Amino acid sequence: MLEVKCLKLTLNGKPIINGLNLEVKEAKIHGLLGMNGAGKTSLANLIMGISYPDEGSIIFEERDITRCTISERAKMGLTLAWQEPARFEGLSIREYLRLNKNLSLSEVENYLWTVGLPPGEYLDRAVDANLSGGERKRVELASVMAMKPKVAILDEPDSGIDVVSLPHIMNGITEMSKQGSAVLLITHSEEAVGVAEEVSIICAGKIINSGPPKEMCRWFKNNCQTCNHIGKPSYKGV
Amino acid sequence: MLVVKEYESLLEAYGKAGGNLDALENREVGNLVIHKNKVLSVNEADGIKVKTEETKSGVNIYFLVEEGVKIKYPVHLCFGVLPQEGLQEITLKVEAQDNSEVNVIAHCIFPNAVDVTHKMDADIKIGDNARFSYRETHYHGEFGGIKVIPKAKIRVGKKGVWESTFTLIEGCVGMLDYDFEIFGGEKSTSELLVKVFGKKEDDIRITEKIHLDGKEARGLAKSRLVLIDNAKAVVRGETYGNAPFARGHVDCLEIVNGDGVIASAIPVVYVSDRQAKVTHEAAIGSVDKKQMQTLMARGLNEEEAVDVIVKGILR
Numbered sequence: 001m002l003e004v005k006c007l008k009l010t011l012n013g014k015p016i017i018n019g020l021n022l023e024v025k026e027a028k029i030h031g032l033l034g035m036n037g038a039g040k041t042s043l044a045n046l047i048m049g050i051s052y053p054d055e056g057s058i059i060f061e062e063r064d065i066t067r068c069t070i071s072e073r074a075k076m077g078l079t080l081a082w083q084e085p086a087r088f089e090g091l092s093i094r095e096y097l098r099l100n101k102n103l104s105l106s107e108v109e110n111y112l113w114t115v116g117l118p119p120g121e122y123l124d125r126a127v128d129a130n131l132s133g134g135e136r137k138r139v140e141l142a143s144v145m146a147m148k149p150k151v152a153i154l155d156e157p158d159s160g161i162d163v164v165s166l167p168h169i170m171n172g173i174t175e176m177s178k179q180g181s182a183v184l185l186i187t188h189s190e191e192a193v194g195v196a197e198e199v200s201i202i203c204a205g206k207i208i209n210s211g212p213p214k215e216m217c218r219w220f221k222n223n224c225q226t227c228n229h230i231g232k233p234s235y236k237g238v
Numbered sequence: 239m240l241v242v243k244e245y246e247s248l249l250e251a252y253g254k255a256g257g258n259l260d261a262l263e264n265r266e267v268g269n270l271v272i273h274k275n276k277v278l279s280v281n282e283a284d285g286i287k288v289k290t291e292e293t294k295s296g297v298n299i300y301f302l303v304e305e306g307v308k309i310k311y312p313v314h315l316c317f318g319v320l321p322q323e324g325l326q327e328i329t330l331k332v333e334a335q336d337n338s339e340v341n342v343i344a345h346c347i348f349p350n351a352v353d354v355t356h357k358m359d360a361d362i363k364i365g366d367n368a369r370f371s372y373r374e375t376h377y378h379g380e381f382g383g384i385k386v387i388p389k390a391k392i393r394v395g396k397k398g399v400w401e402s403t404f405t406l407i408e409g410c411v412g413m414l415d416y417d418f419e420i421f422g423g424e425k426s427t428s429e430l431l432v433k434v435f436g437k438k439e440d441d442i443r444i445t446e447k448i449h450l451d452g453k454e455a456r457g458l459a460k461s462r463l464v465l466i467d468n469a470k471a472v473v474r475g476e477t478y479g480n481a482p483f484a485r486g487h488v489d490c491l492e493i494v495n496g497d498g499v500i501a502s503a504i505p506v507v508y509v510s511d512r513q514a515k516v517t518h519e520a521a522i523g524s525v526d527k528k529q530m531q532t533l534m535a536r537g538l539n540e541e542e543a544v545d546v547i548v549k550g551i552l553r
Contacts, residue, residue, distance in 0.1 A: 050531055070534040080535045086528045089462075089491075090550030099536045099546070126550075147536060 001026045001182050002047070002078070002151045007056035009042060009205070016042045017053065018205035024151060029173065029183040031193030031213060033220050034202035035227075040186045041083060043202070044155045047184070048080040049073050060151070077150030081157060085140040087128050093139055094123045097146040111142040114175050116168030134165030141172040151182045158192040170195055190217035203227075244320075245271065245278040248347070252316050255377035255408070257345045261314045268313035272297050274324055285309055285338070296327030296357070305335035305365070313340060318347035319354045322383070328358040336365035336395070344374040351384035351412065360390035362400075366423075369399040378409030382438055385413040392418065394426040396452065401428075407435040407552050411469075417445040424452030424481075432461045433552045436469030436499075447476040450484035450514065457486040464548050468498030476506035479514025488518035493525055493551060495544070 002024040009017040017039050024030045034040045045051045047058055049070040057066045065073055088096065097108045109119040115138040125131065127139060137157055144152050157169050174195055176183055185196055193199045199216035201209045201224065209219055248271060253259045261267045268283035270290070275297055277290045285307030289300040303309065319326050334340060348354050364370050378384055386406070394400045404416060411434060420428045430446045442465075448457035459475040477486035490503040505518035525547050533543035 048531075048535055070531055071537065071539045074535050074537040079537075082528070082532065086526065086532045088529060088547065088550050090553035091546065099533065099538060143536065 001061060002184070003059040004043070004047065005057045005059065007043070007046060007058070008054050009046060009051070010054055016205050017046065020056070020202070020206055022200060022207055024182050024184050025198075026150075026182055027177060027180050028198065029177050029185055029196040031196030031199035031216075032184060032186045032202055033188065033190060033193055033199055033216065033224075035188055035224055038202045039205035040188075040202055041155055042205070044080055044153050044184075044186055047153055048078065050080075074147075078153070079144055079147050079149045079151075080153040081137075081140045081144045081155060083156040083159060085136050087131075087136070089126065089128050091127050092124050093127055096127045096139065097143050099143070101146060101148070103146055108146065111145045114145065115139075115142045115172045116165070117142065132162070134161040137161055138165055138168055138172070141169055145172060145176055145179070145181075148179065149181050151184065152176060153184045153186065155186045156188070157185070158187055158189055190220050193217065244273050244276065247320055248273045248278060248316065248318050251318060251320060251347045251349055251377075252345055254349075255345055255347050256375075257316060258314060258343075261311070262316070264311075267311045268309065269315070270299070270313075271316045272318070272326075272328070274319050274326055283309060283311065283313065286313065286340070293327070295325045296329065298329040299331065301330065301332045303334040303338040303340045303368070303370075306337045308339040309341070313342045315342060315344040316347065317344065317356070319356065320347075320350060322350050322352040322354070324354050326354075326356045328356075330358060330360040330362075332360065332362040332370075334364045334368040334370045337367045338365065339369040341371040342373070344372070346374060346376045346386075348384050349377060349379045349409070350381075351379055352381050353383050355385040356387070358388040358390070360388075360392075362390060362392040364392065364394045364398040364400050364426075366395040367397045368395065370401070372400075372402040374402070374404050376406040376408070378406070378412065380409055382410030382412045382440060384410075385415075386411070387415045389417045390419070392420045392428070394420060394422045394428055396424045397426060398423060399427045403431045403433070405433045405552075407433060410438055411436050411440040411442055413441045415443045419445075419447040419449070420457065421449045421451055422455035422457055422484075425454045426452055426456070428455075428457045430459045432463075434461075434463050434471070435548075435552055436463060436465040436471055437467045438469065439467070440465075440469040442469065442471040444471070445474045445476070446488075447474075447478075448486055449478045449480060450486050450516070451480050452484070453481045454483045455481060456484075458489065459487070460489045461491070462551050463492040463501070464552060465492060465494050465499045465501055466496040468496065470500045472502050472504070474504045474506065475518065475520070477508070477516040477518070479507075479509040479511060479516045481511050482513040484511065484514040484516075486516035488516075488520070490518075490520040491551065492522040493548065494522060495524060
């Protein structure tokens, strides 16, 4: 469904993404696990078209989208939930969830319930600074679900949120996959990728290992969390 | 006969501008309709007294909300000048007596202005524990040939509440010189909000001043502007913390989207009591990039994304 081939991005002479390859399969949750500074958000930005690579290509449903705009990618069925989602004055949650689709009110309500936000309380609230970090992330996930995307990139949906919000977010991610959306779940937490079917580990802009979640989580814990080769992968096996 | 025609024409414009025509016909709802210097309709709801005096260039109005009365329905005011040229000077004296409560919705309509001046000088007194909400919305034509000069001095009593919103987003602003000044008493709450969409050659000057003179007085001076084409704007937001535990904030946001736009914000925060605290934030710039990218990632194109952001800010 989504393939990233030999992607390279250099900023100020420093390689950020360094020949990265990745495949996300239809309706599957693919976890991307990596420490801070590994290149996770840079990869998300490249896939969504927020920035463009120096080399390599991004293939979506067999079409090369490497130079497509954000809007073009979104119209094809690709979307992104930011780690720190933007806030919007004067835009209600109801309107935010109905930005691009003529969703019925009951559908909008269902998406809010899925992420644990009672519609009666939230539909008419603004997507602004009055929402807590956890609420805002849940709204973001609901809005991604409302797009019914073919592929959703979720950049650290689990980071910096309260314990009440976390299970709702994980539930939302699982529901998305059940609805038929593929998910690229980007995180630095091995607990979060427990919902994934496959996990890849990123370091210094490269995928350095891939496999089933349990095996990769163990590997990540033993190798990445104790690694002092920040930005210089020490594992040569991949 | 002429007055009837004027009234009908103004009502038609009022309806087109989104005004509530039913409210003007309901005897339970207070209203006042003025065209140029002619009072076309007055209805005093229970608990409200309105006196008017027509002058050569406008109308003097005395508006009283009686003590302890909570007005059930919003009071509707309609001011307008329908011809291309004209001067309308409104002198407004408002007294909301202690423990009263009222919402006032004003529509100011100048759809054909080529050389029109609309001035308002208001002297407003909000009694102790009284609440006054005032929303003024302007509807201008596309010519921009209008000067709007609303000035108000508002005194808010102990535990009194003043909330006002001035909105000018339909049509061309022309020249706007808005100047509201509040003197907040003990435990009073005052909020000023101005929303303006400037375009073409619009010239916008906004001054919001809040003096927090009473202990524990609260105040917010907020402005939201979107400027395109060659519009120019100067926004002054001033808050003075003059009493113990007074808290004030100035919040100005100006979105600029045009090569000829000039925007400035001058926040003034002043404290003369060591237990008072006033803060400010001001931002001027183009549409937020991350907001744009977020909306585009939901499938909107660039133009649609700007539209959603701007409408939200001015809502």
